[in-house]
Amino acid sequence: MNRKWYVRQSAIFFTIAVFIVCVFTASSNAQGVYKNGNVHPKVASVLAELQDKYETDVINIQSFARERDIKIEYRDKVTVFLISKPDGTVDAIDRNALQSYGVEIVKSGDKVMKAKVPVNMIKQIADNVAGISFIKLPDKPLPLSYTSEGVGLTGASVYHSTGYKGAGVKIAIIDVGFKGLSSAISAGELPGSVAKIDCTSSCTSTTFSNETEDHGTAVAEIVYDMAPEAQLYLMKIDDNLDLKDAKDYCKNNGIKIINHSVGWVNTNFYSGECYYDNPVCTVNDAYSSGILWVNSAGNSAQQHYEAAFSDPDADKWHNVSGSNEAVTIYASAGSTIQAFLTWNAWPATDQDYDLLLYNSYSSISPVASSNTSQTGTQLPIEDIYYPVPASGTYYLKIKKSSATGNHKLEVYSFNHNLNPAVASSSLIGPADAVNAMAVAAINKDKWSTGPYESFSSQGPSNDSRIKPDISGPDGVSSYSYGSFFGTSASSPHVAGAAALILSHKPGYSVSQLWDALTDQAVDMGATGKDNVYGYGRLDLPASQILQPDISVTDTIPPVDDRNMPFGNISAGSLSSQTVTVANSGNADFNIGQIAGANPVATPFEISNDNCSNKVLVPAATCTFKVTFAPSALIMSADSFDIPSDDPDESTVTVSVSGTGTLPTPDIKVSDARGPADDLQMPFENLTEGLVMARAVKIANYGTANLVIGAIALNDQLTPPFEILNDNCSGKVLLPTEDCTITVNFTPTATGTFSDSFDIPSNDSDENPVMVAVSGTGLSSADNNPPSSPELVYPANGQINMGTTLSFRWKNCTDPDLDQITYHFYYSEDPDFIGVTSIQASAGNKTVHYAGTGLGLLLFGMVFAADARTRKKMFLLIVIITMFTMLFVSCGGGGGGGGGGNGGGGVTSDEVTRSVSGLETGTTYYWKVTVDDGKGGITESQVQRFTTQ
Missing domain, CATH: 3.40.50.200 (Peptidase S8/S53 domain)
Known part of the structure; x- marks a missing residue:
């Protein structure tokens, strides 16, 4: 009797307990359990659901897809977007792996690849193909x-x-x-x-x-x-x-x-x-x-809702107003509800919200949901496509699945108005x-x-x-x-x-x-x-309509003052400038004979006249040249007229002037250490026994030949400085020509050194030019220099390169495990005169770990950085340095990511530097130096390449 009673009581207790658990489970979700097994961190929920449906109920897969506006194509494939990693491009997506899964690539952008993938392989592709951060349906217009x-x-x-x-x-x-x-x-x-x-x-x-x-x-x-x-x-x-x-x-x-x-x-x-x-x-x-x-x-304006996520009752559901947790939509049977949610966590996020649609406010089961799992690499988006079976009011609800803040939410509906609607900021892309x-x-x-x-x-x-x-x-x-x-x-x-x-x-x-x-x-x-x-x-x-307006400009600034001062021109030579006549109005006008009523006299002349007696339509232009050719040492001035039928200005008068002078040379000396023209060459601190070479360029900016004497004859350089590769001494430079010499710094002892040398010439204003040199030698007993950089890409002499390149070189090592900094140079000048290296600075925004030798690769120059930015950068450098010290015994390192024209895959022992904005059809020279900060500096060879 007692045993039966206990059994009966136990059964009742168990039933109550099960009921409580079920009620608790339902209430804990507030709106019902909707997180299905189809959630995949790298696949949009609708695609994951499609694959699950295909694998469990293939007979009904077509109707399932149609209800979600998805087209299943030949051989059971669906068109999707393969999104590259946030810091990469589609070039990093493994195309061979895609092919092995039967994927057909349709087209590619920079960050997105459009492809037809087998429905039953979507998740596997997301998990196993390198370079993919997320798979979603294509964005639709x-x-x-x-x-x-x-x-x-x-x-x-x-x-x-x-x-x-x-x-x-x-x-x-x-x-x-x-x-x-x-x-x-x-x-x-x-x-x-x-x-x-x-x-x-x-x-x-x-x-x-x-x-x-x-x-x-x-x-x-x-x-x-x-x-x-x-x-x-x-x-x-x-x-x-x-x-x-x-x-x-x-x-x-x-x-x-x-x-x-x-x-x-x-x-x-x-x-x-x-x-x-x-x-x-x-x-x-x-x-x-x-x-x-x-x-x-x-x-x-009536189909848009926005608000910051609000959850005063702490149940993870967004409160639209007061205790109301739904935006309502009235929809007729046969229509389609399309709803879209995003929040301010672009471009990729681990802040996770979900969008759900219910056919009654109190329902625990949604009729449609979008619950992509945002874990760090996914877009902050959710969307619903729902064919409406019965007319009535539907309820959109937003749940915070996993987010640390209250993000601003944007909801759009197509085909139906929202209640409440927010007209402000309702623009769409x-x-x-x-x-x-x-x-x-x-x-x-x-x-x-x-x-x-x-x-x-x-x-x-x-x-x-x-x-x-x-x-x-x-x-x-x-x-x-x-x-x-x-x-x-x-x-x-x-x-x-x-x-x-x-x-x-x-x-x-x-x-x-x-x-x-x-x-x-x-x-x-x-x-x-x-x-x-x-x-x-x-x-x-x-x-x-129909208002002509004559405009006259020339090539001597200010270009629109109708005054052409040619300045000093050597007697026996000439200077030619272009005058442009334009119709800035919106009706035709006629030009008369240039300088017909008011001609210019020698030494001025009008030539290449494409304007006289011409009709200029709106926005059209024509040109002619004015030449000044003095034959004597004299100042000349004149003027000429440009007649037209512009009703506001029938005659435009242009003044010309110039002075004939004797031709003179003009020496200009520049070097490879900025400022290039200060006649100062401070070499970097250098370990004794090493050699550092810097080029000096001598150019003739004058109008007569420049005769250069014997360089450093009267003021010679003494060790550790010396002049090599002297292509200038005794040379005659025609106007615009130049030549170079090389100055070496080779300290054989510790200490600070300075010297100077002279460059004599026939430039009466500046003879001789004195160039000061200085440098500090550091003890080799205290420091060993890093290895020399080996340039990888672009290869020496390579042609038809793009205007955006990823330069690559091998990682350097430092025998003393000193922290090393790379200095990267590229220039149209093989001597790199006046070129500033791209290197570390207090305002750097981008830092890449460079690998062995406790090396930091510091790229980018930011010329404005507040104190907070500098403080953060200092912390970042300290953290990366500490990380490097912890792992240096493991060897190896990594290069940064590359941009376009990368020249093949980047290996783990290489460093990359992406550069854009190169000129087309131009030959460039590049090199890399590595500095251990203690006087150990080594330099790569110089290589050249040409853009297409």
């Missing part, structure tokens, strides 16, 4: 659509009536599809001359015969209405690498304006930052290449880019009075810049759409207007074109540029 009337509203009709219709200007419409293009051409809404380019593969010509999206066609119609004689390029893209390719096509084909009525989310923190080949990188490169990028600001002209929308029926469209995205950008930049009309008539609403419609009005201005001012730079649009905008809203209208509504005033 989002069309922003919510005779155009805008032609009359914006003033474009005035340009048309005066003959400026965009002729000679190329405009690209980069968009997601061009359905109905043939019908639009047949209806006369687009010209038959449009170029059709498909950049989803390799920017090749196409017909767009199988399109499903007509957004790009509607956009192109507006551009054509605004600029009917411009050459239109219709370019289809599908992801941001396609966008990069499209931009490169524009650069290579002389396209000067791009319209992009498309938005991108989760590619940065909407602060204009360039990460992982995102659209901002593409926009910035386009602008630097002289292309105006016009972009929709976005239609997200790449409208946040500094170099993107972001366009807001004003309904055409309220064009003069406003207000702006309620959905039009607003600024500022998340780095506090005022955006958008200008406003255009929407709600205009469209063959493809009927009434066309959204910033997708306002943007092409601005792009078309830019084409009209450029056809009128073909010489305009991209910055001038930008200013022409924004300066003429009609201010609306708050005075000046604001975060709703930008500078105001687009306007092309008639006052800008």
Whole structure:
């Protein structure tokens, strides 16, 4: 009896305990358990879930993928982005390993590789292929659509009536599809001359015969209405690498304006930052290449939410307001909820948040979730794609999975408004880019009075810049759409207007074109540029038409003062300067005969006259030369006229003057220790027995031959200094010629040494030139020098190099285990005259451990660093030095990472230094010295290479 009672009581107790555990588990998660087994630290959660589904339920894999807008292709492959490591590039991704997994590489950017990978191998590739930090679905463009009337509203009709219709200007419409293009051409809404380019593969010509999206066609119609004689390029893209390719096509084909009525989310923190080949990188490169990028600001004012993460009840769920922990969405059955979350922890983070969607506020199980695990190398992004089965209210919730602070959160929804919505800072990429002209929308029926469209995205950008930049009309008539609403419609009005201005001012730079649009905008809203209208509504005033304006400049500064002082010129020689006449107006003007009514007399002369009796169209230029050729020692002055039909200035008078002088030599001495021209050569501290050589250059900057005497004859150098390789003594240097000598410092004892030597010449102003030398010899008993650097790449004499290089040399060792510093030099001068080494400084921002010999490789020079920066750098150097001392007995070290043109793989015993901005078609010389800080200095050989 008692035993049965105990058994019964035990069963009851066990049941209660299980119930309590279940309740506790559910309540501890607050909104239900959603972290599935598909979470992988290097794979986006939706892709990890896709692979799990493939391996457990392959029969339903296609429907599973369709519900998430994923396309499974031939041989069960899916297109993904392989993201390189934050400090690397796609060059570090092991392509052979990818091939072994059956991966097809589609295209590559700098940081992102697009590839087709087997669904069942995604996680294995992430785990086992070197160089990959994260795998995700490609970033997708989002069309922003919510005779155009805008032609009359914006003033474009005035340009048309005066003959400026965009002729000679190329405009690209980069968009997601061009359905109905043939019908639009047949209806006369687009010209038959449009170029059709498909950049989803390799920017090749196409017909767009199988399109499903007509957004790009509607956009192109507006551009054509605004600029009917411009050459239109219709370019289809599908992801941001396609966008990069499209931009490169524009650069290579002389396209000067791009319209992009498309938005991108989760590619940065909407602060204009360039990460992982995102659209901002593409926009910035386009602008630097002289292309105006016009972009929709976005239609997200009512579909955007932002706030700092708030958790007053400490349950890890974001509180939207009070105790409310959800942003609500009302969605109809058959629609698709697309929601995107990011936070301010770019570009890679270990701060982990998750995004979940519920069909009721109190539900413990989400209907969709994005829970990528951010562990340090992943992007701070989550996104949800959910086909709505039943109409009703849905609830977006954000959970702090693992984060140390309260980050600023950005949430965007497409297709549905959010409640609450935050209109401020609702721009989407790449409208946040500094170099993107972001366009807001004003309904055409309220064009003069406003207000702006309620959905039009607003600024500022998340780095506090005022955006958008200008406003255009929407709600205009469209063959493809009927009434066309959204910033997708306002943007092409601005792009078309830019084409009209450029056809009128073909010489305009991209910055001038930008200013022409924004300066003429009609201010609306708050005075000046604001975060709703930008500078105001687009306007092309008639006052800008048909006003010629003559501009005259020459090549003697100041170039625009219409005065040409030739200065002192040797009698019997000549000096020739160029005069440029430009039309800075927007109408033609006629030039008469240069110096016809007021001719110049000898010793001045007009030649190479390409201006007389010429018609200059707007922005055109012509030139002629003025020559001064004195035959005697005399000062001369004169003037001449430039006549034209400029109504404001019919005659421009230019004054000329000059003095004939005797030719004289002018000696200039420089050396390889900066300052190069101070006639001081302080050698570095050097261990006795070592040799250090420095070059001295002697040049003739005068107008007569320079005769050099015997160098160091009257003031000789004594050991430890000596002159070698004397190519100058007794030499005659013609004007602009030079020669070099070498000064060696070879201390054989300890102590400080100084001396000087003379350079005699026939320069009466400076004879002789005295050069002081000094140096300190250190005891060899106390120090042994490091090994000499062995240069690896670029090899000596190598040609066709890029303008960005990763220089490499072998690590050096120090017998005394002294800390060593590398000094890296590159120059067009083989003697390195006046060249400063790239080495350690108090403000260095980048420090790379260099390997054996307690070596620190210190690169980069920062000329402004506050006390805090210096303090941090000192700490960093101390930490790295201590780390090196701990591990020196293990040997080995490592080089830094390399940039483009790396010349093969970097081995563990090499050091790298990346340099960009080299000139094309130029021969360079480079060398490396290594210094142990105790007088032990060794130097590599000098090698040369040539850029292509």
